[in-house]
Amino acid sequence: MKSEPLEISSKSKLTNRILTVIFSVISVIYVLPIVIVIMNSFKFNEYVNSATFAFPNSVSFSGFKNYVHGMTFGNYPFYNSVLFSFTITVLSTILILLCTSMCAWYLARVDNLLSKVIYYLCVFSMVVPFQMVMFTLSKTADTLGLDTPLTIPIIYLGFGAGLAVFMFFGFVKSMPIEIEEAASIDGCGPLRTFFGVVLPMMKPTIISVGILEIMWIWNDYLLPYLVLDKRIYMTIPIHIQYLQGSYGSVDLGAVMALIVLSIIPIIIFYGICQKHIIKGVMTGAVKG
Amino acid sequence: MNVNTKTRKPATSGHENGPLKAYFPIFVLPTFAAFCIGFIYPFLRGIYLSFCKFRTTSDAKWVGFSNYIKAFSDDGFFHAFCYTAIFTVVSVIVVNLLAFAVAYVLTRGIKGTGVFRTVFFMPNLIGGIVLGYIWQMIFDGILRNYGTSIVLDSRFGFLGLIILMAWQQIGYMMIIYIAGLQSVPEELNEAAKIDGANGWQSLRHITIPTVMPSITICTFLTLTNSFKLFDQNLALTGGAPIAFTAEGQIKQTEMLALNIYNTFYSNANFRGVGQAKAVIFFVLVALIALLQLRLTREKEVQQ
Numbered sequence: 001m002k003s004e005p006l007e008i009s010s011k012s013k014l015t016n017r018i019l020t021v022i023f024s025v026i027s028v029i030y031v032l033p034i035v036i037v038i039m040n041s042f043k044f045n046e047y048v049n050s051a052t053f054a055f056p057n058s059v060s061f062s063g064f065k066n067y068v069h070g071m072t073f074g075n076y077p078f079y080n081s082v083l084f085s086f087t088i089t090v091l092s093t094i095l096i097l098l099c100t101s102m103c104a105w106y107l108a109r110v111d112n113l114l115s116k117v118i119y120y121l122c123v124f125s126m127v128v129p130f131q132m133v134m135f136t137l138s139k140t141a142d143t144l145g146l147d148t149p150l151t152i153p154i155i156y157l158g159f160g161a162g163l164a165v166f167m168f169f170g171f172v173k174s175m176p177i178e179i180e181e182a183a184s185i186d187g188c189g190p191l192r193t194f195f196g197v198v199l200p201m202m203k204p205t206i207i208s209v210g211i212l213e214i215m216w217i218w219n220d221y222l223l224p225y226l227v228l229d230k231r232i233y234m235t236i237p238i239h240i241q242y243l244q245g246s247y248g249s250v251d252l253g254a255v256m257a258l259i260v261l262s263i264i265p266i267i268i269f270y271g272i273c274q275k276h277i278i279k280g281v282m283t284g285a286v287k288g
Numbered sequence: 289m290n291v292n293t294k295t296r297k298p299a300t301s302g303h304e305n306g307p308l309k310a311y312f313p314i315f316v317l318p319t320f321a322a323f324c325i326g327f328i329y330p331f332l333r334g335i336y337l338s339f340c341k342f343r344t345t346s347d348a349k350w351v352g353f354s355n356y357i358k359a360f361s362d363d364g365f366f367h368a369f370c371y372t373a374i375f376t377v378v379s380v381i382v383v384n385l386l387a388f389a390v391a392y393v394l395t396r397g398i399k400g401t402g403v404f405r406t407v408f409f410m411p412n413l414i415g416g417i418v419l420g421y422i423w424q425m426i427f428d429g430i431l432r433n434y435g436t437s438i439v440l441d442s443r444f445g446f447l448g449l450i451i452l453m454a455w456q457q458i459g460y461m462m463i464i465y466i467a468g469l470q471s472v473p474e475e476l477n478e479a480a481k482i483d484g485a486n487g488w489q490s491l492r493h494i495t496i497p498t499v500m501p502s503i504t505i506c507t508f509l510t511l512t513n514s515f516k517l518f519d520q521n522l523a524l525t526g527g528a529p530i531a532f533t534a535e536g537q538i539k540q541t542e543m544l545a546l547n548i549y550n551t552f553y554s555n556a557n558f559r560g561v562g563q564a565k566a567v568i569f570f571v572l573v574a575l576i577a578l579l580q581l582r583l584t585r586e587k588e589v590q591q
Contacts, residue, residue, distance in 0.1 A: 014389075016398040024400065029406045033422050033455070052429025074579070085459025099319040106315035110308055118320060127577045130515050132570040133547045135563060136330035136337065139345045143324065158326015161319050180550045188310045221519050237417040241523065244421050252425070259418055260360065260449065266413045274406065277413075281460060282467050 034263065041066055041256040048252040066257035073254045074243045078261070081239040084149045085218060088235060091149075093154035093213045096164050097206055101155055104168030105198055109177075119169060130222060133159070140228035147229050155227055156217060164209050167283070171205040172198075204279075211280035213274065218266070224243035236262045338563040343556045352355020365565055367538045368547035375446065376514040379453045383510045384503070387458045393463030393496075400464035403549035405466070416456075417528035423452045439528040449541070452520055457513065461506045468502030468531065469495065499586075508580040515573065519546040544569055 002257075013241035031185045039055060040048045107115045141147055141155050175198075175247070183193045197205075221237040234242065240262065243255050270277060308315075333345070338355055340348035359365055390408060411419070422486070427438040427448050438444050472495055473563050480490040496503075527539030527546055542550070548569060551562035 010513075016457035019393055019396070020399045023398070023404050024539055027404055030407050030455070031410075033411075033426055033440050036426060048425070049432070052432075093376060099322070102315045103474055104318035104523070106308065106312065110312075112309075114312075118316065118323075121328065122323070125323070125331075128331060128570055129545070129566075129573050131566045132423075133327065134549075134566075135407075135559065136333040136345065136554055137326065138329055140325060146325070153577075155326050157319065158322035158324070161323045161327070165319070176517065184307065190311045194315075215413060218518075219413075219417075221415065221417045221522075223504050227358055237415050237519075238537075240421060241417050244523070255421065256425070259422060261416060263414060267410075270410060270413055278409065280389050283464050 011128070032093065037256050037259055037263075040259045043253055045251050045253040062253060066251075066253040067261070069251065070254035070257040073258075076234055076242070078237065078239060078258055081234045081236050082261075082265075083139060084233050085235040085237075087149045088152055088156075088224065089214055089217045091208055092153040092160075092217050095153045095157050096160055096213050097210055099200055100161055100164035100209075101168050101199065101206065103161070104165045105172050105194060107165070108172035110168050119165070122162040122165040122169075125159075126166065130159075133242060134222065134226055137223075141227045147227055148229070149233055152224065152227055155223070156213075158261060159223070160213060160216070164213065167209050168202065168205055171202060175201060203226075205283075207276050208280035208283045211277050214269075215277075257281075290475055293448045334563055335567060337420055337560065338567045339560075341560045343559060353562065355560040356568070358561045359568060361562045362561070362565075363533065363535060363545055364538050364542070365544075365551075368542050368544050370538075371446075371542065372515060372517075375449060375517075376511060379450055379457075379511045379514045380507060382450060382454050383457045384506055386454060386508065386523060388465050391457060391462045391469055392491075394462070395466055395469040405462070408462055411456050412460045414456075416517075416519025417523045419452060423448060423455075424524055431468035439525050442565065444540075445525040445541035446527070447515075448450045448524055453514065453517070454523060456520075457510060461510065464502050464506050465499065468499035471548055472498045483580075504580070508576070512573065512576060515576065516545055517543055518549070521546045522549075544572075570591075 036053065040052065042056045042062055042064075043051075043060045044062045044065075044108045047054075047056075051060065056062070103118075107119045114268075137155070137159070141152070146152060146154055179197055179201075180193055183191075188196065219237060220235075221241060224235050225238050225241075228238075230242075232236065239260060240255065243258070244250060337345065337348055339350060339352060341351045341355075342348040390404075394404060414422075428442065431437050431441075431444060436444070438448050476494050476498075477490055480494055485493070499560060516555070521543045525541045527542035527550070529540050531538045531540055539547075539550075544565075548562055548565045551558050551565055
């Protein structure tokens, strides 16, 4: 009788070891697509098609030629797309975080009909798919001159406000009001109370919302494609779609090189804030 | 939480409301103005235009329900709806079963859990367009040996989209399931073991009921993600292959979102029909959201 728990634990230890082996194999298969892309980015174009899964050899190895060619390929410099993607993501995220956190605090603390109406409109907007507004939104952006990388953050703020306001609102409602009251008794106006007291307390939600917005905007294709003036401004997803979508003489090697270049910032970002990303996903999922 | 805010209400209106209320232009107006430009106006205008014939937004002419009638009698739209529905059902089942299985194993404390979690989540960060082209290259690399391609055979197009979706979404759902599984009290499992329950029995009667909220969240997340899928669909097959019928052509692997997009931008005379389709699409998505709201509310009442 006494040996039974021991037996079970040694049995489950064995199971766990087998599971580790199985999961190691699955993990290798899981990263394989990325490895294949990296491999192919070092092959000449014709070998990407004819020998997709082969390692580059002395004949097919192209060195960094694909990377060099990819930079200017398709009559549009790739570093421009990277620059625009980066600008749009950073500016939009900062604008959304600042404006919606202020907005949500006001809506949560000033309890009147107008606040309620705006809040419920925000919640409603989360349900609406982009296709519903894509045509009218792009025309509106065009009319108002919001079709450049420096002005498209306003569009992102408008279309993305719903989720951000919703998440900040939920957090403010769980925050004790006494601290804010103490601050205002000490003579702080609403602005000082917000920036000195409320905003620092919001830090965990700011990180969660920030990560959700960054992941959305960096990878977004259709909104910038319809809103931006494509002859002048492309983002990374638009650029890759533009190169691949134009069937015919696509230089696959160069496209693979660009895909590798577009994944590198994501991997770095993931490496730096993995913990926050996973936490952000959890809070975002539970609330959305 | 609700009780707390209620008891605090008098304090709110008595003290904080006064000075803050006047700050509406600073705190709310920037967001609200952008919200009107980026959502409210395009949304209302979109509903109006679905009853109009137009090429640009300025030459709209009221035509009543004729766009909706055209949308409902469009074979391509009907095909896209069925295709989306089937795809959604299959991907919800595949993604959730696999994500749950992975999460179940990764909460047993096996070696390398952290690495596995990192690896499984990673594809989720890559955008739909890039994902689509990565997998297109891989599938075509395999299918070329059999003299076909992912854009030539709709069966492979469907299978490819499911594999892509699973690769991307399993990691995300796994994170939510892990959080749910970690909240299962250890004592319950031990008590069950002492009572002689085997692994399967404790999974069925203890683990699954406790993680039910996570299952609901993940089911609806995959449901809406699959139903609204666009980027991956566009990049992987773009709707190809095309079948020609008596009335026109049907793109075999085109989902609803892509069908709406193509209606808008391939023929300017059909923009009104495209907008009507978009409204129908919105109603379907809203119905899913309402269903989710009702299910979660019911659970809260029961608890």
